[in-house]
Amino acid sequence: METFTGKVWVLGDDIDTDIIIPTEYLALKTIDEMKQYGFSPLRPELAGLIKEGDIIVAGKNFGCGSSREQAPEIIKALGVKCVIAKSFARIFFRNSINNGLLLMEQPDLYDDMTEGDIIQVTVNEHVEYQGRFYQIASLPQNLVDIISAGGLVKAMRKRNGLD
Amino acid sequence: MGYTIIEKIIRHNTGAQNVKPGDIVTVKADRVMIHDIFIPFVADKFEEMGFKKLWDPDKAVLIYDHLVPASQLDDTRHFRIGDAFAAKYGMKHVHRSDGICHQLMTEAGYVKPGDVVFGTDSHTTTYGCVGAFSSGIGYTEMASILGTGTMWIKVPETIKVVIEGKLPEDVMSKDIILRLIGDLGADGATYLALEFTGSTVEEMSVSSRMTIANMAVEAGAKCALFTPDEKTAEYCEIKLNEFQKSLTGDEDAVYKKVIRYRAEDFVPVMACPSQVDKIKPVSELEGIAIDQVFIGSCTNGRLEDLAAAAGVLKGKKVADYVKLIVTPASRKIYQEAMDQGIMEILSEAGAIITHPGCGLCCGRTGGILSDGERVVATNNRNFLGRMGTNKVEIYLASPKTAAACALAGRIVSAE
Numbered sequence: 001m002e003t004f005t006g007k008v009w010v011l012g013d014d015i016d017t018d019i020i021i022p023t024e025y026l027a028l029k030t031i032d033e034m035k036q037y038g039f040s041p042l043r044p045e046l047a048g049l050i051k052e053g054d055i056i057v058a059g060k061n062f063g064c065g066s067s068r069e070q071a072p073e074i075i076k077a078l079g080v081k082c083v084i085a086k087s088f089a090r091i092f093f094r095n096s097i098n099n100g101l102l103l104m105e106q107p108d109l110y111d112d113m114t115e116g117d118i119i120q121v122t123v124n125e126h127v128e129y130q131g132r133f134y135q136i137a138s139l140p141q142n143l144v145d146i147i148s149a150g151g152l153v154k155a156m157r158k159r160n161g162l163d
Numbered sequence: 164m165g166y167t168i169i170e171k172i173i174r175h176n177t178g179a180q181n182v183k184p185g186d187i188v189t190v191k192a193d194r195v196m197i198h199d200i201f202i203p204f205v206a207d208k209f210e211e212m213g214f215k216k217l218w219d220p221d222k223a224v225l226i227y228d229h230l231v232p233a234s235q236l237d238d239t240r241h242f243r244i245g246d247a248f249a250a251k252y253g254m255k256h257v258h259r260s261d262g263i264c265h266q267l268m269t270e271a272g273y274v275k276p277g278d279v280v281f282g283t284d285s286h287t288t289t290y291g292c293v294g295a296f297s298s299g300i301g302y303t304e305m306a307s308i309l310g311t312g313t314m315w316i317k318v319p320e321t322i323k324v325v326i327e328g329k330l331p332e333d334v335m336s337k338d339i340i341l342r343l344i345g346d347l348g349a350d351g352a353t354y355l356a357l358e359f360t361g362s363t364v365e366e367m368s369v370s371s372r373m374t375i376a377n378m379a380v381e382a383g384a385k386c387a388l389f390t391p392d393e394k395t396a397e398y399c400e401i402k403l404n405e406f407q408k409s410l411t412g413d414e415d416a417v418y419k420k421v422i423r424y425r426a427e428d429f430v431p432v433m434a435c436p437s438q439v440d441k442i443k444p445v446s447e448l449e450g451i452a453i454d455q456v457f458i459g460s461c462t463n464g465r466l467e468d469l470a471a472a473a474g475v476l477k478g479k480k481v482a483d484y485v486k487l488i489v490t491p492a493s494r495k496i497y498q499e500a501m502d503q504g505i506m507e508i509l510s511e512a513g514a515i516i517t518h519p520g521c522g523l524c525c526g527r528t529g530g531i532l533s534d535g536e537r538v539v540a541t542n543n544r545n546f547l548g549r550m551g552t553n554k555v556e557i558y559l560a561s562p563k564t565a566a567a568c569a570l571a572g573r574i575v576s577a578e
Contacts, residue, residue, distance in 0.1 A: 014349050014438060018546040023525040026200055027230065027237055041548030061350035064383060065546060067285045069204065069301035089383055090354050091285055095301035142187055142315060152303045153211050156310065160213035 002123045006055040006081050009046065010115040011039075013059035017092065020063070020071040034070060035077045052079035055121070057113045059085065063092025072096040082121060084136075086110055097143050098152035104136045165413025167321040168388040169356040172296045175406055176279050184320040184417075189313050192222065193295075194273050196282035198264045199227040201302045202245040205283065208306035209248075217252045218312035224256040224273050225249055226264040229521040234528040262493025262519035265289040265377065265461035269369075270493055275399055276391035276407040281308060286461055286543065288384060291357075291376035292369055293399055294391035294410045299380065319385045320419040321356040322347075323412060326363040328426030333577050335471065336371035337463055337541065337561035339363075339424075340378040341432050345442030346422070353383030355419060358412050363426040364389065369398040370465040377462045378543050381439040431576055433539070434559035437547045445564055448574045455538040456481075456569035457550075458562050459490025459517075460524040463541035468562040469500050473508040475566035475577055481513035482572030488530050489514045490523055512570075526550040539568045 018041065025037045038047040056075070062085035063071060072095045075083065082102035096103050102123070109119075109127055120128040124138040139147070149155035157163045166174065166182075174182045176190045197205050202225060217223060225245055230238040242259070249257045258267055265286050268274050276294035281287065283305050290297035300314070308314050324343060344351075357379050364372070372389045379387035389395075390411040396403050412418075433448055435441040458464070458472050469491060481487045489509050491497040497519055500506045509516060522528025524542040532538055532551035537558065540550065545557035558574065567577035 016544075016546045018544070018549050022548055023200075023229075023527050027235060027241065029237065029240075041546075041553040061353065061383065064349060065285065065544065067201075067283055067287075067299040067301055069201075069303060087350060087353060089350070090385055091299050091301065094304060098301060098303040140187065152307055153208055156212035156214075156307050160310075162213040 003120065004053070004081060005118055005120045006053050007051070008055050008057050008113060008115060008117055008119055009050065010110070010113050011056060011058040014061045014064055015058055016065035017063060017068050017071040018065055021068065021074050026068060026070060031070060031073045031077045035074045038074045038078055047078060050078045050080060053081050054079060055081055055119060056083045057085070057110055058083065059110050060087045062088050064089035067091045069095045069099065072099050072101040076101045084109055084127060097146055100147060100151040106134050106136050109134045165415035167356065167412050167416045167418065168294065168358050168390065168410050169296055169319060169321060169386065170416070171410055172277055172279065173318055175277060182318055184318050186318045187315055188318060189315050190279050191313055192281055192308050193278035194222050194224065194280045195305065195308055196224045196226060196264055196268055196280070196284070196287065197305060198229055198284055199231070199241045199245060200229045201283040201305070202248060203241055204302040205305050205309070206244055206248045208303050209309055212306055212310060214310035217254070217309050220253040220255065223254050223309060224268065225254060226258045226267055227260065228263045229525065229527055231260050231520050232518070234522070262495070263461045263464065263521055266464070266492035266496070269293055269373070269399070270495060272400065275401060276395055276403065277410055281305065281314060285380045286377050288379045288387050289373055289377040289461060291379065291387035292372040292389055293395050294389055294407065296386050296388070298386050317354070319354055319356045321358050322352055323358045323360065323418045323421045325421060325423045326359070326361040326426055328363055330363060330426045330429060333431050333563060334429045335561035335563055336367060336374045338429055338432050340375040341434055341442050341559065342429060344378065344382045344434070344440050345432070347382045349381065349438060349440040350383045352379065355384055357384045357387045359387065359389050360412065365392065368467060369394055370467045373465065374462055381543060431561060431564045433564070433574070434545050436556040436558065437545050439545060439559065445560070445574065445576045448558070449576065451537065451574040453485060453539055453568055453573055454536040455486045455488065455530065455532060456565050457488050457490070457523050457530060457538060457540040457542065458565050459488070459492065460521070460542035461492055462543040463562050464490055464492030464496065466496050466499050468541065469496070469505050469509065472562045472566040473505045475563055476512035476570065477508050479512055479570050481569045485569055485572050487512070487514045487569040488517060488523060490517045491519050493519050523550070539565050539574065541565050
């Protein structure tokens with residue numbers, strides 16, 4: 001099973017999609033142009049600080065609000081390896097799977113986590129932080145299929161005989 | 164064993180005999196809705212996926228509402244891409260300036276009771292007002308539905324909300340849904356269906372039910388469902404068939420939870436900055452000075468909402484320094500409000516009346532505010548930075564309460 005380590009940024013409960021990317025930037029042409037505004041209503045400096053391979057740990061209901069798919073795309077474009085939260089809003093969850101952004105639900109890690117610390121993630125198994133192990137559930141098979149195809153676009157290309 | 168409304172719709176749609184919460188099933192879309200913000204992304208993904216034609220051009224509806232009329236230099240690009248996509252793939256249902264998508268989908272007859280509908284907007288839950296299963300999705304999933312006509316869903320558990328009795332005069336359906344979101348929390352219905360029933364709900368107009376279904380997503384719900392009745396049939400201009408008539412929760416259906424309210428216990432409330440579930444009675448907030456009032460949106464921009472506001476504003480003037488902005492949800496509502504003299508009352512009271520659209524609600528076109536300012540608004544979200552800077556305070560309320568606040572220049576209860 002895939003294992004990786006990363007530095008953690010801690011965000012709170014109910015991080016909504018207007019915080020992840022405000023509506024005023026949604027008509028910018030590309031995700032690359034938009035990503036500098038990621039999380040700007042809450043922490044304007046954050047998008048500039050996140051480095052490739054970093055991890056976001058958050059509270060409950062991460063990604064609540066609008067259906068904007070730019071939200072997971074921006075998080076991915078900023079280089080975030082995965083988001084670990086107490087829970088995720090449903091549209092954000094679907095959009096993340098379809099774009100290959102890894103999400104994990106974990107009820108306790110957020111309460112113990114200090115920003116800037118390093119964690120080690122073993123996908124579909126557990127997170128290790130300061131010598132303690134936090135269990136994570138595995139995903140249903142139909143979602144694993146989409147992720148392993150490389151996202152929904154690739155799954156459809158395969159269906160249409162293109163790849 | 165009995166079934167909930169959502170289970171009945173999924174059984175009918177899939178033809179499956181046994182449907183239980185947690186099952187992953189593939190449903191056929193009866194209708195889909197795409198709006199202007201996301202059409203460029205849908206078009207890109209659709210072609211990248213390698214589709215050559217739409218599964219059924221007649222079932223797809225394209226609506227320009229968030230960016231109409233254009234307010235930033237690149238906005239018209241969305242209309243050009245949308246128009247080209249519609250022309251290329253033979254889409255006939257394109258609305259370029261008729262109003263907000265969620266109003267038009269039922270108003271223009273695109274959604275019927277028992278339908279399965281997906282839209283590229285979280286407030287797609289609105290169509291549950293006529294007993295349709297409708298839910299928001301992203302643009303990648305929309306692209307795949309446009310090609311295949313199908314989508315996977317997990318059959319949700321249902322929370323049943325029973326409301327019995329007669330609502331107090333100053334309470335609107337907005338106060339009911341705000342209270343429910345406060346009681347459930349902003350994630351209290353995540354992945355779940357909400358089913359509304361009881362004598363209060365039966366008495367309610369389809370418009371009032373729309374307000375409730377619209378905001379169900381603010382508690383995280385996948386969909387909200389009302390049993391289709393005679394009012395629904397009249398609104399949809401149809402005769403209910405046997406399947407549509409059957410869309411009521413069975414007595415022996417299994418619910419995750421049943422929540423009961425007495426209508427008489429509701430009071431006017433507000434969602435306080437900056438969380439939709441931070442609900443307080445208006446009576447506890449009185450005296451807070453405000454700079455702007457917004458009455459409109461897919462939540463509360465219908466004729467009965469404008470009429471309720473006009474009832475409060477008639478013969479009076481909006482407070483000095485307060486901008487009252489009114490946005491009807493559709494062109495049809497705009498015209499009806501003119502015909503009935505509602506617009507005249509609003510205008511004489513000092514309201515700024517805008518074209519139908521989404522602009523103000525999402526801080527995209529007009530009416531944005533700055534640091535330290537406060538707005539009482541009838542829309543569905545008070546998120547940080549949604550209607551201007553991140554230091555704007557947004558209080559969500561019913562049209563009656565909002566109108567009363569506009570007159571006073573501060574938060575007050577409607578008389």
